Amino acid sequence: MRRRLAAIGAVLLAVASTVLMFVxxxxxxxxxxxxxxxxxxxxxxxxxxxxxxxxxxxxxxxxxxxxxxxxxxxxxxxxxxxxxxxxxxxxxxxxxxxxxxxxxxxxxxxxxxxxxxxxxxxxxxxxxxxxxxxxxxxxxxxxxxxxxxxxxxxxxxxxxxxxxxxxxxxxxxxxxxxxxxxxxxxxxxxxxxxxxxxxxxxxxxxxxxxxxxxxxxxxxxxxxxxxxxxxxxxxxxxxxxxxxxxxxxxxxxxxxxxxxxxxxxxxxxxxxxxxxxxxxxxxxxxxxxxxxxxxxxxxxxxxxxxxxxxxxxxxxxxxxxxxxGGTPGPTTPPVTPTTRPPVTPTATPTGGSRACTATYAVVGQWAGGFQADVRVTAGGSAVNGWTVTWTFANGQRVSQVWNATVTSSGSSVTARNVSYNGSLAAGASTTFGFLGSWNGTNSAPTLSCTAT
Missing domain, CATH: 3.20.20.80 (Glycosidases)
Known part of the structure; x- marks a missing residue:
C-alpha cells in the first residue's frame, strides 16, 4: 500500500509539474x-x-x-x-x-x-x-x-x-x-x-x-x-x-x-x-x-x-x-510633431499631360528647427523625372535632406529626384523630406513641380 501511495503521489506530482511547466x-x-x-x-x-x-x-x-x-x-x-x-x-x-x-x-x-x-x-x-x-x-x-x-x-x-x-x-x-x-x-x-x-x-x-x-x-x-x-x-x-x-x-x-x-x-x-x-x-x-x-x-x-x-x-x-518608474503611458518624443495642413499644390505642366503636383507639410517643429515632407504626384501620364521648386518667405534654410537632391540659392530652393524615385506611373506618388532652420515665422511656401 505504501508503495502504491508513493507511486500515485509521484504521478500526481508529475502531472502538477507538467501543468506548472506548460501553463x-x-x-x-x-x-x-x-x-x-x-x-x-x-x-x-x-x-x-x-x-x-x-x-x-x-x-x-x-x-x-x-x-x-x-x-x-x-x-x-x-x-x-x-x-x-x-x-x-x-x-x-x-x-x-x-x-x-x-x-x-x-x-x-x-x-x-x-x-x-x-x-x-x-x-x-x-x-x-x-x-x-x-x-x-x-x-x-x-x-x-x-x-x-x-x-x-x-x-x-x-x-x-x-x-x-x-x-x-x-x-x-x-x-x-x-x-x-x-x-x-x-x-x-x-x-x-x-x-x-x-x-x-x-x-x-x-x-x-x-x-x-x-x-x-x-x-x-x-x-x-x-x-x-x-x-x-x-x-x-x-x-x-x-x-x-x-x-x-x-x-x-x-x-x-x-x-x-x-x-x-x-x-x-x-x-x-x-x-x-x-x-x-x-x-x-x-x-x-x-x-x-x-x-x-x-x-x-x-x-x-x-x-x-x-x-x-x-x-x-x-x-x-x-x-x-514603471508608470504606464507615453512620454513626449524628442521632437514634438506639429501637424499643419499641406499647401495647395501648384502644378506646372511641361509637355501636355506630363505634369506633376507637389504638396508641402511641416511634420515636426521645435525651437529653431523643423522637419518637412514633400509629396510629388505624377499627373495623367507617367513621368521619368521631376523637379520641385519653392521660395521661402521667412528666411528658412534647408540643412539636411533625404530622398531628393536639393540645391539652394538664397531663399530659392530646387529639389530633384534621385535615381530610385524619379520614375512615377500616372497618378503615382513619392515623398522626400528635409530638416531646416527657422526664426520667428515658419510659413509654408508655394511649390512648383515640373516633370520630364
Whole structure:
C-alpha cells in the first residue's frame, strides 16, 4: 500500500509539474513578455520597439554609440554579439546590458554566428547559440525587464530551409529548460527573409514550443520585400492569425530593386509593430550605414530617414515605462510633431499631360528647427523625372535632406529626384523630406513641380 501511495503521489506530482511547466498565469509574467500580438512590460504597458542594430562585436570600442542612438530618439537597440564560433566570444554581456540601462534603452541581444547556417559553412547552429547563452546566464538572469534574447541571427540560409522549424523549437525548449524566463526572439530562415515561407507556415508550431508562451517572431526585410504588396501580404498573414511579430532588420531603397522602406515604416506604425533598422555604422558596404564613421553629427540619407522622417524613430518611439518608474503611458518624443495642413499644390505642366503636383507639410517643429515632407504626384501620364521648386518667405534654410537632391540659392530652393524615385506611373506618388532652420515665422511656401 505504501508503495502504491508513493507511486500515485509521484504521478500526481508529475502531472502538477507538467501543468506548472506548460501553463503560465497572466499575472506571473516576468519582465517583457508577449500578450496576444503585442510585447508588453511586466506592468502590462504595451511596448513597441523603435530602434536600430548596433554591430558591437566588431566594434567593441564604440560604446558611445548607445548614448548617441538614444539621443536620436530610439527606445531599443539590437546588439550584435558573437559566440566565439565565428566572432567574439562576447564576454562583455553585463557591460552591454549596463550601457543599455544607463541610456534607457531596451536591449535586444543576438548571436550573429548563426547567420546562414546550412549554406554558410562557418556558421554556428542554433544549438551552439544556446550553449553561448547558457555560458552567459549569470549576466542575464534578473534582467528580464530590460533584455530580449534573440537566440540566433538569420539562423538558416537557403539550403534546406525546412530544418529551421525543428532547430528553432529545440532551441526554445533548451532555453526554457535552462531556466531563462526572458522574452525570446527568433529570426526567420532564408537569411532572415523567409521567402520560402517556412516561418510563416510554421509560426504556430514555434509559438507552441515555448512553454512560457513568451516568444516573438522576427522577419528581416531586404530585397525580397521590394514592393508594397509583398510587405503588406506578409504582415497581413501574421496579423490575421494573431501572431506576435517584429521587423528585426530592414534597409532602405537605395536602388529600385531594394526594400520598400517607406511601406515598412508606414505599415509598422499603423499596425503597432516594432522595427529595428540595419544598422548604425561600420558596414562593409557603407550604403547601409546610418552614421558615417559612428559620428551622430554625420547622419547619412538612411540615417536621416529612419530617425527624422515620417513614421520614423523620433516621431513614433516611446520610452519603456520601466525607465519611468514603471508608470504606464507615453512620454513626449524628442521632437514634438506639429501637424499643419499641406499647401495647395501648384502644378506646372511641361509637355501636355506630363505634369506633376507637389504638396508641402511641416511634420515636426521645435525651437529653431523643423522637419518637412514633400509629396510629388505624377499627373495623367507617367513621368521619368521631376523637379520641385519653392521660395521661402521667412528666411528658412534647408540643412539636411533625404530622398531628393536639393540645391539652394538664397531663399530659392530646387529639389530633384534621385535615381530610385524619379520614375512615377500616372497618378503615382513619392515623398522626400528635409530638416531646416527657422526664426520667428515658419510659413509654408508655394511649390512648383515640373516633370520630364
Amino acid at each position: 503560465r498565469p497572466a499575472d506571473a509574467a516576468v519582465g517583457l513578455h508577449v500578450s496576444g500580438r503585442n510585447i508588453v512590460e511586466a506592468n502590462g504597458q504595451t511596448f513597441v520597439m523603435r530602434g536600430i542594430n548596433q554591430p558591437h562585436v566588431w566594434f567593441t570600442n564604440q560604446t558611445s554609440s548607445f548614448a548617441n542612438i538614444k539621443a536620436l530618439g530610439a527606445n531599443t537597440v539590437r546588439v550584435v554579439l558573437g559566440s566565439g564560433k565565428r566572432w567574439g566570444p562576447s564576454t562583455d554581456v553585463a557591460e552591454v546590458i549596463s550601457l543599455c540601462k544607463q541610456n534607457r534603452l531596451i536591449c535586444v541581444l543576438e548571436v550573429h554566428d548563426t547567420t546562414g547556417y546550412g549554406e554558410e559553412g562557418a556558421a554556428a547552429s542554433l544549438d551552439e547559440a544556446v550553449n553561448y547563452w547558457v555560458s552567459q546566464k549569470s549576466a542575464l538572469v534578473g534582467q528580464e525587464n530590460y533584455v530580449v534574447i534573440n537566440i540566433g541571427n538569420e539562423p538558416i540560409g537557403n539550403t534546406n530551409a525546412g530544418q529551421w522549424t525543428a532547430a528553432t523549437t529545440s532551441a526554445i525548449a533548451r532555453m526554457r529548460s535552462n531556466g531563462f524566463q526572458h522574452l525570446l526572439m527568433v529570426d526567420a530562415p532564408n537569411w532572415g527573409q523567409d521567402w520560402q515561407y517556412v516561418m510563416r507556415d510554421n509560426a504556430q508550431t514555434i509559438l507552441d514550443a515555448d512553454n512560457q508562451r513568451n516568444t516573438v517572431l522576427s522577419i528581416h526585410m531586404y530585397a525580397v520585400f521590394n514592393t508594397a504588396a509583398s510587405i503588406t501580404d506578409y504582415l497581413n498573414r501574421f496579423q490575421s492569425n494573431g501572431w506576435p511579430l517584429v521587423i528585426g532588420e530592414f534597409g532602405w531603397r537605395f536602388n529600385s530593386g531594394e526594400v520598400d522602406h517607406e511601406t515598412i515604416l508606414a505599415e509598422a506604425n499603423a499596425r503597432g509593430l516594432g522595427y529595428l533598422g540595419w544598422s548604425w555604422s561600420g558596414n562593409t558596404d557603407p550604403i547601409l550605414d546610418m552614421a558615417t564613421s559612428f559620428d551622430p553629427n554625420q547622419l547619412t540619407t538612411w540615417g536621416q530617414r529612419i530617425f527624422n522622417g515620417t513614421n520614423g524613430i523620433r516621431a513614433t518611439a516611446r520610452e519603456a515605462s520601466i525607465y519611468r
